[in-house]
Amino acid sequence: MGESRKAGVSTMPLSQAGGSLDVSVEIGGLPILLRTRDADFRTLLENRYAGFVRPASAATAFSFDIDVVRPERTVSDVEELEVWAEDGIWYLERGDFRAHWDPRIGRGRILQALSPYAIDSVLRVVHTLVQAPEGGFLLRGASAIRNGRAFLFSGVSGAGKTTISSLAPSDAVLLTDEISYIRREGEGYRACGTPFAGELARVGENAAAPIERLFFLAKGPDNRIEPVESADALRMLLRNILFFADDSSLVKMVFRSACEFLTRVPAFRLTFYPDARVWDLIQ
Amino acid sequence: MTQSKLVMTDTYIARSTAIAARMLGGEMMIMSAVDSTFFTLNEVATVIWQAADGRTPLAEIIEHRICPEFEVEPEIALRDAEEFVTELSEHGILLVSDQPIPETKAGTAEAQ
Numbered sequence: 001m002g003e004s005r006k007a008g009v010s011t012m013p014l015s016q017a018g019g020s021l022d023v024s025v026e027i028g029g030l031p032i033l034l035r036t037r038d039a040d041f042r043t044l045l046e047n048r049y050a051g052f053v054r055p056a057s058a059a060t061a062f063s064f065d066i067d068v069v070r071p072e073r074t075v076s077d078v079e080e081l082e083v084w085a086e087d088g089i090w091y092l093e094r095g096d097f098r099a100h101w102d103p104r105i106g107r108g109r110i111l112q113a114l115s116p117y118a119i120d121s122v123l124r125v126v127h128t129l130v131q132a133p134e135g136g137f138l139l140r141g142a143s144a145i146r147n148g149r150a151f152l153f154s155g156v157s158g159a160g161k162t163t164i165s166s167l168a169p170s171d172a173v174l175l176t177d178e179i180s181y182i183r184r185e186g187e188g189y190r191a192c193g194t195p196f197a198g199e200l201a202r203v204g205e206n207a208a209a210p211i212e213r214l215f216f217l218a219k220g221p222d223n224r225i226e227p228v229e230s231a232d233a234l235r236m237l238l239r240n241i242l243f244f245a246d247d248s249s250l251v252k253m254v255f256r257s258a259c260e261f262l263t264r265v266p267a268f269r270l271t272f273y274p275d276a277r278v279w280d281l282i283q
Numbered sequence: 284m285t286q287s288k289l290v291m292t293d294t295y296i297a298r299s300t301a302i303a304a305r306m307l308g309g310e311m312m313i314m315s316a317v318d319s320t321f322f323t324l325n326e327v328a329t330v331i332w333q334a335a336d337g338r339t340p341l342a343e344i345i346e347h348r349i350c351p352e353f354e355v356e357p358e359i360a361l362r363d364a365e366e367f368v369t370e371l372s373e374h375g376i377l378l379v380s381d382q383p384i385p386e387t388k389a390g391t392a393e394a395q
Contacts, residue, residue, distance in 0.1 A: 230308025231323040238314070238321060248301055248316035255303035255314045262307060 022056040025049045028127060028136070028181045028192040029208075033063035034119070041068045041114055048116045049195045051206045062126070064101070066110045066119070075111055083125055083244040090245075092125050094118070101126060120196060124179065125244050132253045135184030135260060138242040141217075142198075143180040143191045145173040146283050150191035150209040152180050153270070154240045155217035160272065162199040164217065167276045176204035179242065182211065182261070189265055214261075215270035215282075223278045226269045233267040234258055296344075296368055296377050297337030297384040304332075313376055320374050327353055327360075328367050335377060337384030341368065 021042035023034045031054055036042055046053060069075055074095050081094045090108075092099040097118035101108030108126075112118035128138050141154030142161040153164050165177035175181075175191055178198030183190045189211045193204040216228060216236050228236070237258045243250070272278040298304070304313040311324040311332055324332055327349060334344045341364060349360045371377040378384055 231310050231312060234307060234312055235321055235323075238319075251314065251316040251319055252303040255316075256305070259305040259307055259312070 023049070024054045024056045024058060024060050025052050025123070025195075026054045026206075027052055027123065027194055028131070028183055030062075030127065030130060031058065031060040032123065032126065033060040034066055035063060036066040036068065038066075038068040038070075038114070041066065044114070044116060045119070048119075049203075051203055052193075052195050061130075062101070062103075062106045062108065064099070064108045064110050064122070066112065068112060068114050070114070072113050075113060081121060081125075081244060083246070085245065085247060090125075090129060092122060092244075094121065097122065103129070124196065124242060127181070128242050128244060129250075131183065132250050132257070135257045136182050136189075137254060137257055137261075138194075139180040139182055139237075140178070140240040140242065141180045142177045143175040143204075144168055144282075145175065145191075145205075145207060145209040146171065148209055149212035150175065151212055151282055152182075152191060152214045153217050154180070154214060154236070156240065159217040160219050160274070161217065163219070163274050164272065164278065165198075165202075167274065167279060169276065169279050172279070173205045173207050174202070175207065177202060183208075184257070184260075185210075187264065189261060211265050214265050214267040216267065218269060218271045219274060220271035221273060223272045223281055224270075225281055226271070228267050228269050230262065233262050237262065237267070293381045294341040294368070295337055295339070295380050295383050296331075296335040296341055296372075297380075298332065298335050299375055299378055302376055315374055315376060317375055320376075322371070322374075322376065327355075327363070331364060331367065332377075337378070337380075337386065 021036050021039060023042055023045045024031050025034060034045055076093045076095055076098050078093045079095055083092050088104055090101045096115055097110060097112035099108060099110040099122050110122055131137055139154055141152050142165045143150055143152045153161055155161055162177050165174055168174055175193040176196060179194050179196040181192040181194045183192060190208050191211050192208040193206045195203045197203055241254055243254055301316045302313055303316060311329040313322040330348050331344055334348055345360045345364055350357055368377055372379045
């Protein structure tokens with residue numbers, strides 16, 4: 001697994017942190033410092049992102065100061081996630097959190113319930129916004145490394161992401177069963193592990209590898225791989241790319257990223273019968 | 284600007300700047316940056332799209348590009364073009380006017 005990368009697990013003690021219980025979480029090679037004064041929340045972060053926590057003293061790309069609401073209550077009246085930008089600052093809001101983030105100074109603030117879902121959402125949005133201009137994106141889909149190469153399995157809910165992940169053989173490194181992280185690197189793409197777990201409730205491995213193939217999943221009576229027309233591939237890819245902001249310049253970036261991706265990574269439809277034999281086709 | 288029934292002789296069309304477009308696998312893919320609507324154009328529509336510079340009347344595009352290249356009768360080509368242009372203009376993908384459309388309002392054939 002020469003292409004893989006592992007992060008160390010460590011956090012800064014309270015005495016060194018000056019009252020702030022810092023946890024640095026690195027996903028997709030992007031370390032983000034999460035600063036909280038709530039010991040329970042710090043424990044939650046360490047558990048939730050185990051395998052993706054790195055030394056808090058190391059350099060980070062961004063930081064967030066997090067205030068946890070106690071006792072638990074609704075933070076915002078907004079039910080569905082809303083993401084928008086004003087004067088260069090991004091605002092994120094949902095019932096269980098409110099956040100803002102200024103990418104120019106690399107700092108943000110989160111007010112949230114004591115819940116892993118709130119911080120998960122903030123991190124997904126921030127990573128999406130960071131990757132958009134770089135040509136990368138987050139994708140609804142499982143991913144795994146086999147023989148040093150990464151395979152993506154994309155699909156809507158029920159398509160089989162969890163099923164194919166649960167059938168993975170022991171030599172496969174599962175990067176995620178829910179949200180794949182795709183980075184542009186030179187002329188190619190790399191899939192990185194994420195801690196964003198789906199129904200399998202299993203955090204992905206903190207590893208990365210060049211992407212070999214993209215599969216659009218469908219369950220069927222047998223196992224087969226078929227080519228996908230460019231228009232269909234683009235339509236399905238765009239449907240499954242995580243995208244939160246109602247912003248026309250970002251829409252253009254995502255479209256361009258999806259097109260570029262499909263010119264460099266072959267896409268197929270993988271119909272599979274839910275047993276381990278499907279993995280004979282994936283290597 | 285008009286989005287209703289088009290009179291081809293006086294109709295000018297231009298690509299909107301609020302879109303992203305790319306030729307992929309021989310097909311023109313277009314996405315509205317406003318509402319993320321996604322379109323795939325066939326060969327004929329792609330030629331019209333690429334010729335939509337805001338200066339060339341639609342009738343001229345049909346006469347000089349579509350009819351000879353696809354060996355189609357002018358009446359049929361005009362009818363199809365009207366349908367296509369109306370649909371794309373309703374989604375803000377194409378700008379339609381009875382006068383030439385300034386370059387500042389128009390996008391490129393493959394917008395990034």
